[in-house]
Amino acid sequence: MILLQANQIARYFGADTLFDNIQMEISTKSRIALVGRNGAGKSTLLKIIAGIDAPDAGTIAKNKTASLGYLAQDTGLDSNKTVWDEMLQAFVEIITMEKRMRELELIISELQPDALNYESVMKEYDRLQHDFSEKNGYGYENEIRSVLHGFGFKEDFYSKNINTLSGGQKTRLALARMLLQKPDILILDEPTNHLDIDTLSWLENYLPTYSGALLIVSHDRYFLDKVVNEVYEISRHKMRYYKGNYSKYLELKAEQLTSEWKAYEKQQTEINKLEDFVARNLVRASTTKRAQSRRKTLEKMERLERPQGDEKSANFLFGIEKVSGNVVLQIEDAAIGYDERILSEPVSVDIRRQEAIALVGPNGIGKSTLLKSIIGKIPFIKGNAILGTNVQIGYYDQEQANLHGTKTVLAELWDEHPTTPEKDIRNILGSFLFSGNDVEKTIPLLSGGEKARVALAKLSMDRENFLILDEPTNHLDIDNKEVLENALIDYEGTLLFVSHDRYFINRIATKVIELSETGSKLYLGDYDYYLEKKKEEEELAALLAEKSSVQQIETEKPKNDFYQNKEQQKIVRNLNRKIIQIEENLATLDTSIAEIEQTMSDTALVDDHMQLMSLNEELETKRTTQEQLLTEWENLSLELEELEEK
Template identity: 50%
Template sequence: MILLQSYNISKYFGAKQILNEVNVTIQDHEKIGLVGVNGAGKSTLLKILTGQLTPDAGELMRSGNLTLGYLAQDSGLESGRTIYEEMLSLFQPLIELEQQLRKLEELMGDSQVKSNETEFHRVLNQYDRLSETFREQGGYSYHSLIRGVLQGLDFPEVDDHSPISVLSGGQKTRLALAKNLLQKPDLLILDEPTNYLDIHSLAWLEQYLQTYSGAVLVVSHDRYFLDKVVTKIIELEFGRATTYPTNYSGFIDLKNQQQESLSKQFEQQQTEIAKAKDFIQRNMVRASTTKRAQSRLKALEKMELIEGPAAKQKQVFFTFDIKLKSGNDVLQVSDLAVGYSGVALAKKINFLIERGESVALLGPNGIGKSTLLKTIVGELPSLEGYLRKGTNVSIGYYAQQQEKLNPQKTVLDELWDDYRLMDERDVRTILGNFLFRGEDVYKKVGDLSGGEKARLSLAKLMLQKANLLILDEPTNHLDILSREILESSLVDYPGTILFVSHDRYFLNKMATRVIELSPAGTESFLGNYDYYQEKKAERNSQTTEKKELAKTQLGKQSYLESKEQQRLERKRLKRIEELEQLISATEEKITQITADLEKPEVAQNYTSCLELSSELSEKKFALDNYLEEWVSLTEE
């Protein structure tokens, strides 16, 4: 079933056309990735599809009763409530239904209602009906659903006393994502949902969206994420949309094949046209060949011309180089503790980085990765231990928030002030390579987008020619094409790299070693991200085996204790089996009593109706107790 469809959507901002006759179709249950360079119009299209913008031309059609959830880029949730209260507000109808059930239970226990056969029967029927509705709508699971989503998005300890107002911007964005997921709309539209998620949260979100019952349209620059989640790609390029029935990696292959095929067809046709024109020019004036030339001219005029391959999108272009080669030992860290105001975020940090390595620093959000990088570059003092730079080591630092940029300067001055000996033409050429062209160089830094600030920071970093690059989330705010160019530049870089990133595609391509930062300190893994994951999984498996072995050895050492545990386990399993039989028998009895109560002869007999209703209440009470005990025993 088609949930949403756009037909020939066009949109202008001033004289500039952003979207040109864009056609998009979203079917029920589809998982779609919307890709394109920064400025291609992705967010504009999403706002049109969600009704926040009106197209200048074209039509938008939605299925009846379509429910739609929309997470705008970096849109934080603002509320005066606590985290849990805000999530709970999504289930207000269920909460009200639960309150109605409690009131009905009170009425059913009221002596006056019990003594009135007609009223008691009415209350009982209403209770049964509402109970079934409550169960079908998830009344018994919405609390655990809230907890699961919040924990998956890195809100591990949430209670009624956690106010939203004190959260950071990134946390508020994650909370807005959580609210959208809990609403479970027919169509979920997400603009850069992976911002502010660490690797563990990303993996959780991937799994959640893979099994999501509705349709998903997502904009993301995370290629690993797109490969895992989507089965269809819509590319926006030069204002037009092209659909590919595959994930991101498949889309790249398909597009390259199509471009190559189109290029060959175009070249062949151009060769044919050139030959035809040459024949016509040589033979049109000769009486003996005029008719043949005219026939060839008519055929040329009727020829259906093949459009040449589209011009390439503007691309950033840069390479990293070094002024001076460093010594073999680039950076040594021993028993280091880092943090703020004397409070350590991470301790027992030990590692040695050698020349030519590309080392990824991994760890959960809040563990102190960025703090460690700031300590290495000298922006923060260390709390314990020491770090030592090697011979001739010069550091180039890329900050995650681009806080080293001056928001009051123009783009041109921000770069030129650090390199006054450069000619203005050379500075402009470099800025042009990073897509700052014409009047763009006079923009204020404070007015730049996240992607533009990232490109400007990379331009400054490139000119440093440092032999040790310290990079904190270098792919943030970069579109996919810019990320690929950054990867290619860093692969050819002759120096040493230490970086933090949650872009797993980037991690796989760049890392030659992974250092994991945890509360216990640091641990090194030789290889890229996939190898690190394999070793972690292998280690977890070995840990499980060791635990099983330890249990066996413990059993040998404490035979009597083991026998007692076995006896208790047999008793537990036997009780579970008994409970399952009791639950089944009680449910059958409840069904039978409910059917008896609906019989006309019983309904007209006050005494029988009262006895059956009382028995029904007793059976339901017993069933609840059986189920509660069964859940407790099975969880053990």
């Protein structure tokens, strides 16, 4: 079923067109990625589809019964409630149902079957019970716990006031609440920001089972490959549709471009032949009619535009001024943290020239803290970093704190390299997609992606031989991520970097260091190798835990003591006698209940309300006794089972 249609949507900024003639269709269970360069208008289009902004042209048609949820990038949850109470807000309808059911249960317990409103009350209760069950009324609290656990929130967080949490935690809670609300159309703009790798993995396994439709903007290629099966691309103000995940989209796009070039070249060959024939034969009396016919064919021909391929990408390299020694960095048994609070210990790092080391671990474990400790911004709580010979550090800060708020893009680079000619500075900025008047923009007016490119441009000019990068792919679109990857692969220096982009890690890293509360651990391979080894470790740990449990049971198992066994056998015999007695009583009760039910179904008693009420009371008494005996039987059977296992 179609939930939403975007028809010929356009957005203009004065005389400039951001996009126009946009067509999109969202159906039940759609899994759609919206991709395109930074500045192409992805977030703007999402706001129009979500009904937050109005289009300059075109219409949005939404199914009236379909609910829609929209989460902008970096949106944090602002609430005075506790984490648990705020998550409960996603289930207000179910909680209201539950309260009404409890009210009806009290009413039913006091009603007689012949009461005037008995039937209507029972119907309402049955309907509510059915709807409550359909909406997972018996499991919504477990659902909240599952989602909060997926986002890395333990139970000790549930009672915390949301306004006391960090910005990243509020962002994750906003996404958690949106998932729990389950709108029919869920629109997410960069949902993977601020998520560590474990949470990303959980989310990409959760979303394919989501009950509604998904429309997602993300620059995480692994994530898109696992979650989406349709791709809409905005490029050069237009929209194109591709069926498949992100990798399939790249494949289809390449095939499409090849096909367009073939068609264009074929038509150009035909045009050249026709134009040549007309030029040679138009003035000849014998061939002028044929030439005129060819000219008409040319005039009527619908000429194909020259295929433009991908939009312009950044194009840069990281060079080095001098080569470092073989040993670049050594840290041994250090402790990192702040305000004397240790985040990770012991931390040991040994980096050699031309290695590319990825630093991974959950949010809050101290990855950025370790990088800042290495460059001297945050002191080690214990230990220190020893740099090798001729090591020169270039540092990329994910918060771009090293950019000056009042300077222009041009001044940001030129002031640090005043002897470099302006033309050369402009050429470098041009390779990072800053051209013309763009270089006169001040830093505060830049987007996140533009600031990232300025910071990378500064880094490339410094020509340091040891690059320490904290989330360098944040704010970069996928095409510019690939350019950065290629530049770092060609880099002749040494790399230590933090990233949550698993595709980026896999392409760049030669080793992986995992940071945890118990310190650092080295894995000698790329990200896929790290995942493989982690899986092996988890399987081995589970096997050892199972073996340890069996050994403990064997150790704790009572010795073959005669008197102990004799006493145990006596208890077993007593339990067996009680169980047999209860079973006999239950059999008698079953017969009595069946007889009463048979009597009550006798048509002769239909009008004898007094007799029926008396029988019903007797029936309820016997059923209550039956339930009590069953509970007692279950408890005794469980006790007997535990004794026999010893």
